[in-house]
Amino acid sequence: MPRRAPAAAKAAPAEEEQSPDPEPARAPEGPGAAGDIAVIGMSGRFPGADDLDAFWHNLETGRSEIAEVPPERWDTARWYDPDRSLADRTDSKWAATLRGADEFDPGFFRLSPLEAEAMDPQQRLFLQEAWKALEDAGHAGGGTDRPAARGTRDCGVFVGCGAGDYADLLGAAGAADTGHAFLGSSPSVLAARISYFLDLTGPTMAVDTACSSSLTAVHLACESLRRGECRTALAGGVALMLTPRLHIRCSNAGMLSPTGTSAPFDARADGIVLGEGVGVVVLKPLARALADGDHIHGVIKATGVNGDGRTNGMTAPSAAAQTELLRRVHRAAGVTGADIGYVEAHGTGTSLGDPIEVKALQDAFRADGATPAGPVALGSVKANIGHTTMAAGIAGLLKVLLALRHRRIPPTPHFTATNPRIDLARGPFHVPTRAAAWDPGPGGVRVATLSSFGFSGTNAHAVIAEAPPRPPAPAQPARAHLIPVSARDQEALSRTLTRLADALDTEEAPALADLALTLGTGRTHFPSRAAFVVRERAELVRALRAAAHGGTPYVHAPATGEPALRRLARTYADGGTVDWAALRPEDGARRVPLPTYSFARERHWITGPRPAPAAPEQPGDTPGAPDRVLRPDDRVVADHRLAGRPVLPGVAGLSLAVRAAAAHGLSGPVRLSQVRWLRPVEVTAARDLRVTTEEHPAGGLRFALTAGDACLRGRVQPLRAGDGAGDG
The missing domain is CATH 3.40.47.10 (Thiolase/Chalcone synthase)
Incomplete structure (x- = not known):
């Protein structure tokens, strides 16, 4: 568990409104003045x-990022x-x-x-x-x-x-x-x-x-x-x-x-x-x-x-x-x-x-x-x-x-x-x-x-x-440090390793003790991992770059590291638990800013307006344009595989059905019933999904999701009071 710092004295309330012309107050002496x-x-x-x-x-180079609105936003x-x-x-x-x-x-x-x-x-x-x-x-x-x-x-x-x-x-x-x-x-x-x-x-x-x-x-x-x-x-x-x-x-x-120029304080300022x-x-x-x-x-x-x-x-x-x-x-x-x-x-x-x-x-x-x-x-x-x-x-x-x-x-x-x-x-x-x-x-x-x-x-x-000056870090003994790095998947881990190596390959890079403390106690430890036992920053940078390109997930040089840290590095890289608080050195290591998590950059966007439906092809049916085109690499199916094949999750099909019901005019909380999967939607190639709705004789709507020969059918009804809807 992380160490809990001692409680600080309660800050004084902000200064109350004063008369218009008092003698200006001076800030209290010393760091950590009340209210700061x-x-x-x-x-x-x-x-x-x-x-x-x-x-x-x-900012420093005086760049202006103003330009014409890009077409993906709206059509100028x-x-x-x-x-x-x-x-x-x-x-x-x-x-x-x-x-x-x-x-x-x-x-x-x-x-x-x-x-x-x-x-x-x-x-x-x-x-x-x-x-x-x-x-x-x-x-x-x-x-x-x-x-x-x-x-x-x-x-x-x-x-x-x-x-x-x-x-x-x-x-x-x-x-x-x-x-x-x-x-x-x-x-x-x-x-x-x-x-x-x-x-x-x-x-x-x-x-x-x-x-x-x-x-x-x-x-x-x-x-x-x-x-x-x-x-x-x-x-x-x-x-x-x-x-x-x-x-x-x-x-x-x-x-x-009207000229598209943001010119604060300038004679050309026009909006x-x-x-x-x-x-x-x-x-x-x-x-x-x-x-x-x-x-x-x-x-x-x-x-x-x-x-x-x-x-x-x-x-x-x-x-x-x-x-x-x-x-x-x-x-x-x-x-x-x-x-x-x-x-x-x-x-x-x-x-x-x-x-x-x-x-x-x-x-x-x-x-x-x-x-x-x-x-x-x-x-x-x-x-x-x-x-x-x-x-x-x-x-x-x-x-x-x-x-x-x-x-x-x-x-x-x-x-x-x-x-x-x-x-x-x-x-x-x-x-x-x-x-x-x-x-x-x-x-x-x-x-x-x-x-x-x-x-x-x-x-x-x-x-x-500006911040009060940090006291100089005490001289740290030359010793090995365990440096952990993790992410949710291997791709994100490779990006994180590269970004960390780039940040450390500078003269202003933090000390290894600070790095070990921050990454050990100040970051979440995700499933995809690498761990490094090193004594020198240059050694760590080389190891990070090698691991980012498929090298070993942990590094230990027997001539420079301790056997205990080597075991912990293996344990961590293999998914085990490490007591990072127990490893916290008593030689003045401090938390420092480091490159942050490298998020996946997946596109998630609502599809465009749906065209008005054509004339019904069968009595009672109201087919519309494809609600969605699914491809094998779409996250909704890529992460849901049966027997190695990407398949549309059942809950995703139900969500599309609820959306179609809302478009039909059935808004608010709803109940789904009589749901039957006639065949799962496999997405081994691009497939059009179509959701159709029609009035149900007993109230609510019938729905059908189709993709080729795959089909999901069921009924959706308004959720009545007492049926379990939330009240918050």
């Missing part, structure tokens, strides 16, 4: 970046028109979109392919990134193929998200009213999925404050930790656009850039460009994180939210409300403008919103009376990846944390000339156009602020500082 929250894990996917390393590269020839007056069209055909929004690894999360197909991709993406964030934190340890949050179930989940438009695609395919679709389209279930999967018992909630949703979720997570409602928390947000619906609505509201993304952070009170030896990416000193109240219009921002919020959060964090070196603004790239935000920032900095030593960098991630709506706040937070890691401030693309409504001469801000070193503030610490404002009127703000 550590970011101990993080993960994310954004346009042009499948992980945070790629995201940082794009049909839905785009530069005439903004057209109510059913969009005057923008540009966006920053994620790659692989249709890809998922349902088996990892114990989900069937049919359930995955009915699940909003926002749920799928958040599940995977939440797991990767826990692995990054070294808190994804559990038993054999039994993922669980390491050390405690007392973990909260807070997600900025909304009802996605995948439900529109389900509806067009006649599959919107199934049980899988009902759960798969619910924002509340999006947050609950990871809690259910890991058996987490902390507060679990979806948060919708429009564009400030994910930073508001981070704020709520921090407050929950400070109140002691949970010991750790996952917080983040996700946003996808799978149809032109959001573009059309924003176009009708006059929000979009927002929509973007997509998903990001997650793992949070823990700083004092506890230090005591537990966690790796700390950054420290959230203070957060806050407020509302605009009545403004010039329902969606119009309030400079006064923004200024008040910034001043209150800065006081709570114990910082002034002199301490802040970087501001990640909301910065949507609109000619009106940007000047209001910059004025609010200037007023807030001016009010504390402290003069920064030099110009304060001002940026917005929306210039790189567009406005990611519900995920905008977490995108900005991850950008800040990456900048703190690299101690560099990235540029803001598209900035050439200042918006004439912005007076940068008032100070203290400048918009960087190239990456630059980030020097620490007068206290020797780099500090940034982050804003996210919703068109609902909810404003969120945070102060983030």
Whole structure:
């Protein structure tokens, strides 16, 4: 069992509202000040970046991922028109979109392919990134193929998200009213999925404050930790656009850039460009994180939210409300403008919103009376990846944390000339156009602020500082270490071995003791395994690459390793149990970020709209177009074999029957009866599946699933009260 860290003192509540002009409070001395929250894990996917390393590269080099909407999302020839007056069209055909929004690894999360197909991709993406964030934190340890949050179930989940438009695609395919679709389209279930999967018992909630949703979720997570409602928390947000619906609505509201350029603070700013993304952070009170030896990416000193109240219009921002919020959060964090070196603004790239935000920032900095030593960098991630709506706040937070890691401030693309409504001469801000070193503030610490404002009127703000320096690791004796690596199948294991070798083949690679501790106690141990007993990093890199290409699943060099570790390596690689806690060294080994699980990238997507049925071929039958074309390599049959042949599982056939009944108008809970398989559906080659329905004389429907000479028949009826339907 993992060691349980000693309990930390209960954090004091966040500072209460104060009078407008108090003397600014200073942060308490020393590490782990009351109220400080550590970011101990993080993960994310954004346009042009499948992980945070790629995201940082794009940020530092000033890349913009905005392009025309790809055809797999929606047809710009049909839905785009530069005439903004057209109510059913969009005057923008540009966006920053994620790659692989249709890809998922349902088996990892114990989900069937049919359930995955009915699940909003926002749920799928958040599940995977939440797991990767826990692995990054070294808190994804559990038993054999039994993922669980390491050390405690007392973990909260807070997600900025909304009802996605995948439900529109389900509806067009006649599959919107199934049980899988009902759960798969619910924002509340999006947050609950990871809690259910890991058996987490902390507060679990979806948060919708429009564009400030994910930073508001981070704020709520921090407050929950400070109140002691949970010991750790996952917080983040996700946003996808799978149809032109959001573009059309924003176009009708006059929000979009007709030129497809996201240019925060620039004279060319003419509206927002929509973007997509998903990001997650793992949070823990700083004092506890230090005591537990966690790796700390950054420290959230203070957060806050407020509302605009009545403004010039329902969606119009309030400079006064923004200024008040910034001043209150800065006081709570114990910082002034002199301490802040970087501001990640909301910065949507609109000619009106940007000047209001910059004025609010200037007023807030001016009010504390402290003069920064030099110009304060001002940026917005929306210039790189567009406005990611519900995920905008977490995108900005991850950008800040990456900048703190690299101690560099990235540029803001598209900035050439200042918006004439912005007076940068008032100070203290400048918009960087190239990456630059980030020097620490007068206290020797780099500090940034982050804003996210919703068109609902909810404003969120945070102060983030770099982590306190880790004490140097004590000198470790030269000895062998047992390094475990595992995955759910051999293909995933090979990918994982290669990624780990690449990460370790650098000068900044962690010590072997840290590696052994993190992989032993901080990761789940899956069935496909490899284990290595090594003394040197170069030796391990060679062994990882050899194993990835089919070499031995364990490595032991008798001249350099201990016989006991060799036996444990064999035991582990052969599927046995190892007491990793007992192997934990007492020489100061620490958890470190390492490459995360390599998920399968299988396509799971609802089929397109079904054509109207042709005239009945037989009396009473209503044949439609093929409901699905199955191929031997489709996961639903590839993983279900009888006598070595891929066969459609019986439960999959029943699920298709329920979907067909819903398309016929029989929605809600149903009962299936009189089910008979006349012949199983073998899929040794591509086969068309057809589901037909007809009214049953005694009520409900008859159904038939056919694929050549194979057939499934039965009856489906509404489930009456008292028949066993759930009430939750």
